[in-house]
Amino acid sequence: MSRQPDQAEFEEPGGILRVAVDAPLAETFDYLAPSGLSRESLRPGLRLLVPFGRGRRVGILIEIRDQSDQDPARLKRVEAVLDPRPLLTPADLDLLLWAAAYYHQPIGEVLFSALPARLRSPEPLLDEQRPGLQATPEGLALDLEQLKRAHKQRDLLTLLREAPEGLALTELAARLGDCRGPIRALRDGGLIGDCRIAPLVDPAAMAATSASPGPDPNPEQRQAIESVSAALGGFRAFLLDGVTGSGKTEVYIQLIATVIARGGQALVVVPEIGLTPQLRERFRQRLPGPMAVLHSALGAGERERNWHSAARGEARLVLGTRSAMFAPLPRLGLVVVDEEHDPSLKQQEGFRYSARDLAVRRAQLAGCPVVLGSATPSLETLNNARTGRYTWLRLTRRAGRAEPPLIALLDIRDQPLQAGLSPVLREHMRAEIAAGNQILLFLNRRGYAPLLTCHACGWVGDCPHCDARLTLHLGQRRLWCHHCGWSRALPTRCPECQSHDLRMLGRGTERLEEDLKPLFPSASIARVDRDSTRRKGELARLFEAVRQGEIQILLGTQMLAKGHDFPGVTLVGILELDQSLHASDFRAAERTAQLIVQVAGRAGRAERPGRVVLQTRHPEHPLLQSLLRDGYAGFATAALAEREEAELPPYAYLALVRAEAPGEGDALAFLREALGLGESIGEPRIQLLGPVPAPMERRAGRYRAQLLVQCAERPRLQRFLSRWTLAIRGLPRRGGLRWSLDVDPQDML
Ligand code: ADP
Ligand code: ZN
Ligand code: ZN
Numbered sequence: 047m048s049r050q051p052d053q054a055e056f057e058e059p060g061g062i063l064r065v066a067v068d069a070p071l072a073e074t075f076d077y078l079a080p081s082g083l084s085r086e087s088l089r090p091g092l093r094l095l096v097p098f099g100r101g102r103r104v105g106i107l108i109e110i111r112d113q114s115d116q117d118p119a120r121l122k123r124v125e126a127v128l129d130p131r132p133l134l135t136p137a138d139l140d141l142l143l144w145a146a147a148y149y150h151q152p153i154g155e156v157l158f159s160a161l162p163a164r165l166r167s168p169e170p171l172l173d174e175q176r177p178g179l180q181a182t183p184e185g186l187a188l189d190l191e192q193l194k195r196a197h198k199q200r201d202l203l204t205l206l207r208e209a210p211e212g213l214a215l216t217e218l219a220a221r222l223g224d225c226r227g228p229i230r231a232l233r234d235g236g237l238i239g240d241c242r243i244a245p246l247v248d249p250a251a252m253a254a255t256s257a258s259p260g261p262d263p264n265p266e267q268r269q270a271i272e273s274v275s276a277a278l279g280g281f282r283a284f285l286l287d288g289v290t291g292s293g294k295t296e297v298y299i300q301l302i303a304t305v306i307a308r309g310g311q312a313l314v315v316v317p318e319i320g321l322t323p324q325l326r327e328r329f330r331q332r333l334p335g336p337m338a339v340l341h342s343a344l345g346a347g348e349r350e351r352n353w354h355s356a357a358r359g360e361a362r363l364v365l366g367t368r369s370a371m372f373a374p375l376p377r378l379g380l381v382v383v384d385e386e387h388d389p390s391l392k393q394q395e396g397f398r399y400s401a402r403d404l405a406v407r408r409a410q411l412a413g414c415p416v417v418l419g420s421a422t423p424s425l426e427t428l429n430n431a432r433t434g435r436y437t438w439l440r441l442t443r444r445a446g447r448a449e450p451p452l453i454a455l456l457d458i459r460d461q462p463l464q465a466g467l468s469p470v471l472r473e474h475m476r477a478e479i480a481a482g483n484q485i486l487l488f489l490n491r492r493g494y495a496p497l498l499t500c501h502a503c504g505w506v507g508d509c510p511h512c513d514a515r516l517t518l519h520l521g522q523r524r525l526w527c528h529h530c531g532w533s534r535a536l537p538t539r540c541p542e543c544q545s546h547d548l549r550m551l552g553r554g555t556e557r558l559e560e561d562l563k564p565l566f567p568s569a570s571i572a573r574v575d576r577d578s579t580r581r582k583g584e585l586a587r588l589f590e591a592v593r594q595g596e597i598q599i600l601l602g603t604q605m606l607a608k609g610h611d612f613p614g615v616t617l618v619g620i621l622e623l624d625q626s627l628h629a630s631d632f633r634a635a636e637r638t639a640q641l642i643v644q645v646a647g648r649a650g651r652a653e654r655p656g657r658v659v660l661q662t663r664h665p666e667h668p669l670l671q672s673l674l675r676d677g678y679a680g681f682a683t684a685a686l687a688e689r690e691e692a693e694l695p696p697y698a699y700l701a702l703v704r705a706e707a708p709g710e711g712d713a714l715a716f717l718r719e720a721l722g723l724g725e726s727i728g729e730p731r732i733q734l735l736g737p738v739p740a741p742m743e744r745r746a747g748r749y750r751a752q753l754l755v756q757c758a759e760r761p762r763l764q765r766f767l768s769r770w771t772l773a774i775r776g777l778p779r780r781g782g783l784r785w786s787l788d789v790d791p792q793d794m795l
Contacts, residue, residue, distance in 0.1 A: 062110070068166055093128040094126065162353050180210075288440065290646075290647025316385060356375055357373070368399075476566075479599075485618075490641070570598055706750040721737060752794070
């Protein structure tokens, strides 16, 4: 709409500024530009300090408009512009605005979750920058002949024209000597302007000056590389479906090298960086140019430095966990999501986004390819590949000479178990140890025992705050709740009847380690779980010991299933997955199959073939059968057919509203009202299922309930959710009730 000149109150030279304020509010707010600032100096992505309520808040400028929908007489003025340059590019902003809309999250919270935490307060950027000079558009366009009688000015301008980012004053002085006079002349002529020069990157983050060459790609890898390379410069989504050890990472590296060579930036998101120190090293050795690592375990300062290095376009590769998906990248040329099936790519609290799904959207907005890689792709992504929305690239063979492992089911019903190991598995283990090989045992339960009970009266150690059992950690002599973190000292007698006959039932990794020692007295045994690797560097130390052959038996939780090479491991034993076969969550089968295939993939990576033994009491289970018979692809086909039948993702779209409150029944009551609101919207073909108590109803002292929304059409679901969440926000909330919306929920807990 054009401006209406007769309305004096709209005569606002700076324009109306639409601002997202750092507050849990869905709407944005309009402000007047600060007086004395030209409209040109304001750009979306800048942080502003604005009056808000009775105080002030930091906000982000989203848009400059001519008119406001709000009463212009009541608009307040921005107090200050906090940054010298926008923190987010227009494409970054678009992604975040899209995400806020798609996940129905408060826009300010989404925007600020993408920035280093410190920038939520009105603090300046870490100013490690140096003053410098830059050629202006006039300076760039000038015919240098015009300066032929001012040699020093011409030399200066020539230098600056070759450095579009500008040059530091110190550097100019080093190259040209004192040039204060020419600088003044050129500046007065509008040919050059002041700017800030980015600091030198942390030398530790620099890659080797000459990137070392990698292996020649095999034909499948070459085809994948060529296919993605041909798509550079435009959007296209790829599934890189490659068995463990097939050389997916090698494909990423070669693609990233191409992007870097063309002056672009690449973004690689992985589920958990702490578990894959090798990956970082590999990138660093093989790729030229600085790399920025972004994950939550970094100190705030380092994180912010790396973030700036990405934002300035300096870091050529950004490697990070899911939140790195929001790192500003002005020259983004490729997005890679490794282990795209991994549930930890989904944020499970607050702003519940899927980094994988955002990766695709981000690539679309940036106009670049996105590669989703996995040995066990999620059913959603597989479906996108099957329907042709994503280009399906396959790596079917292991790179190098390694053979794929053989998986065998071991029926343990009626078997005399020792340390939870069947005689056959024990026999295999002895043979491998005798042959000097290594063994990996997978048990997805940490602690000593999952249950402590009194044999006299039947007392069991429950968490007082959750509907959950306490796990016994014998090393610490404590009982821990793995759900809320509550703990107590290990009782020596029953708290109910004072009996001394307390028994530990079941087996976690801590107990497995203890039980293995007498069975394999000559073997050295190492345990990898969250308890044993709490100390910084401990995980890397353990993995190094395994690689050096100092460990014969490596046992642990799913930390072992992720991304590690254990070339000397020739036998993998998977103990007790039966529970997850029967879990109620509709994704349980998919998760279990992925876990089995991922763990199996750790074996026999070098020239030695691997063997995988899966102990079960349900050898006839159709999931296990299809997995063994037809591999992951066969399993996925069967599982997709089931999902289609049941109208579950990827054939329908889900959203889950969760509520929790300290008072019993409050969450359910709230969701019943929400249900009523939802029904009254009257959107057809929307199914509202529930509300029901959450699978673990009480957790950390709060009662939880949930209400599921299902719809076969995504736009319809989105339309419904917009109206519905608005209505739910208006509901009265009793006694500390909290609720949240999870779009595309990954688990139903
Ligand atoms: P993935 O990411 O699929 O697990 P990697 O890229 O880590 O696979 O490759 C597995 C192993 O095979 C690594 O040690 C890697 O160096 C090696 N490798 C990858 N591609 C080739 C190739 N074309 N020729 C020889 N070795 C390769
Ligand atoms: Zn008792
Ligand atoms: Zn608890």
